[in-house]
Amino acid sequence: xxxxxxxxxxxxxxxxxxxxxxxxxxxxxxxxxxxxxxxxxxxxxxxxxxxxxxxxxxxxxxxxxxxxxxxxxxxxxxxxxxxxxxxxxxxxxxxxxxxxxxxxxxxxxxxxxxxxxxxxxxxxxxxxxxxxxxxxxxxxxxxxxxxxxxxxxxxxxxxxxxxxxxxxxxxxxxxxxxxxxxxxxxxxxxxxxxxxxxxxxxxxxxxxxxxxxxxxxxxxxxxxxxxxxxxxxxxxxxxxxxxxxxxxxxxxxxxxxxxxxxxxxxxxxxxxxxxxxxxxxxxxxxxxxxxxxxxxxxxxxxxxxxxxxxxxxxxxxxxxxxxxxxxxxxxxxxxxxxxxxxxxxxxxxxxxxxxxxxxxxxxxxxxxxxxxxxxxxxxxxxxxxxxxxxxxxxxxxxxxxxxxxxxxxxxxxxxxxxxxxxxxxxxxxxxxxxxxxxx
Ligand SMILES: *[C@@H]1O[C@H](CO)[C@@H](O)[C@H](O)[C@H]1NC(C)=O
Numbered sequence: 001x002x003x004x005x006x007x008x009x010x011x012x013x014x015x016x017x018x019x020x021x022x023x024x025x026x027x028x029x030x031x032x033x034x035x036x037x038x039x040x041x042x043x044x045x046x047x048x049x050x051x052x053x054x055x056x057x058x059x060x061x062x063x064x065x066x067x068x069x070x071x072x073x074x075x076x077x078x079x080x081x082x083x084x085x086x087x088x089x090x091x092x093x094x095x096x097x098x099x100x101x102x103x104x105x106x107x108x109x110x111x112x113x114x115x116x117x118x119x120x121x122x123x124x125x126x127x128x129x130x131x132x133x134x135x136x137x138x139x140x141x142x143x144x145x146x147x148x149x150x151x152x153x154x155x156x157x158x159x160x161x162x163x164x165x166x167x168x169x170x171x172x173x174x175x176x177x178x179x180x181x182x183x184x185x186x187x188x189x190x191x192x193x194x195x196x197x198x199x200x201x202x203x204x205x206x207x208x209x210x211x212x213x214x215x216x217x218x219x220x221x222x223x224x225x226x227x228x229x230x231x232x233x234x235x236x237x238x239x240x241x242x243x244x245x246x247x248x249x250x251x252x253x254x255x256x257x258x259x260x261x262x263x264x265x266x267x268x269x270x271x272x273x274x275x276x277x278x279x280x281x282x283x284x285x286x287x288x289x290x291x292x293x294x295x296x297x298x299x300x301x302x303x304x305x306x307x308x309x310x311x312x313x314x315x316x317x318x319x320x321x322x323x324x325x326x327x328x329x330x331x332x333x334x335x336x337x338x339x340x341x342x343x344x345x346x347x348x349x350x351x352x353x354x355x356x357x358x359x360x361x362x363x364x365x366x367x368x369x370x371x372x373x374x375x376x377x378x379x380x381x382x383x384x385x386x387x388x389x390x391x392x393x394x395x396x397x398x399x400x401x402x403x404x405x406x407x408x409x410x411x412x413x414x415x416x417x418x419x420x421x422x423x424x425x426x427x428x429x430x431x432x433x434x435x436x437x438x439x
Contacts, residue, residue, distance in 0.1 A: 021044060021046055027051070029073075030073060032048060034046050034103070043107070043108065045107065048104075050102065051100060053099055053101050055067060059281075063099055082095070082098035082163075083096055083278055083279065085285065101131060103195075104143075105200075116200075119208070121207065124213075127163050131158050133157075162303075163282050164282055164284060164285035165179065165282060167305070168303065169308070170251050174270045176306065176308040178306055181311050185311070188230060206232040207221075207232070208236070212238060214237050217234065221233045221328065222316050234330070235331075237333060244299075248306075253303070287301065287303075288300065296366050298340055330417055337403070338404070348397040355400065360396060384399070
């Protein structure tokens with residue numbers, strides 16, 4: 001009779017010496033080595049943290065190719081986020097040296113090959129965030145481990161510049177903007193060129209992201225610069241057509257930033273900004289995050305994409321032909337607009353304070369400004385049609401959140417899907433209504 005304990009020990013030993021692992025991986029920049037973890041019986045994963053996909057970026061410049069390294073790069077720690085304001089916008093965190101990505105590669109009995117690849121673009125209003133996401137007791141929000149394991153896919157998460165360093169623009173060639181979008185594109189191109197060495201299929205890449213990351217995914221499908229680099233895209237709660245995703249008059253905010261930094265606002269402005277230290281530049285990009293029904297927060301997110309004539313040669317609505325060969329899923333959550341409407345009409349979050357219907361009318365008036373009084377009246381009638389004569393406070397408050405959700409997320413998402421469907425051959429899906437936004 002074989003002793004059961006011995007059998008277990010032998011099996012575990014066998015499992016350990018036979019751990020499926022890529023070991024050292026050759027990339028275009030040099031060799032990298034990650035960490036191999038055991039997930040279960042005949043289940044392992046290689047994790048690579050902090051692989052550079054570009055050089056340290058020049059200030060307000062497109063990312064540059066990494067010069068490469070000698071020896072083996074230990075890819076075992078997340079690198080710093082890109083320089084950004086902290087939550088209270090009172091100081092900064094992160095570094096300009098931030099163009100790194102992370103890779104999770106699942107293995108069964110043998111080392112994986114030709115796996116599908118999913119590339120994650122984080123959100124955070126183009127102002128904040130990092131490739132690894134928020135960290136709670138060493139649990140990183142955007143760890144790719146769970147998706148990689150359950151889906152048997154390679155997960156990649158990428159860093160990109162945010163805030164002024166990622167998106168400040170004068171609206172002309174002197175400071176065209178979109179640096180953060182170029183970073184994302186550069187990371188996607190790196191994955192396309194290198195992922196085969198990690199067991200991935202470069203012809204089966206899906207780009208996905210949430211909020212500003214969802215809008216970023218949408219921009220990556222619309223730019224002419226990504227042709228052939230990825231096959232599929234998923235936008236969660238954000239598309240290029242969202243009212244906050246593009247700033248059509250970026251110079252105004254660039255001048256506000258310049259004034260805060262004691263820079264002139266004439267033709268010496270850009271030179272002065274480029275000489276300013278990066279932390280001050282970042283802090284000067286702080287936004288006032290208080291809104292009102294007459295001046296809603298959605299119009300205050302000044303650091304966003306620009307129509308720069310290069311990454312975005314035209315209005316996003318006119319670029320869907322570039323996405324014709326990309327399979328696309330876009331969706332939103334119930335109450336996605338809550339964060340915004342709660343800042344514009346704080347009483348909706350208070351059980352003790354009544355919300356005046358007049359506040360709702362004023363918010364609708366702001367959203368329908370271009371359509372004049374007839375537009376406002378029409379919208380008001382639509383949203384109150386089921387109210388009856390004496391709507392409860394709950395009804396009024398929920399209607400305001402619905403209005404915000406429709407304007408800020410749902411209608412632009414539907415519009416993007418219709419435009420995608422009109423231009424594309426593959427299948428288009430529209431999904432919403434199942435989930436409620438948590439934060
Ligand atoms: C990509 O991977 C998915 C999941 O394994 C698979 O269903 C799909 O057919 C693949 N597509 C291509 C183009 O290989």
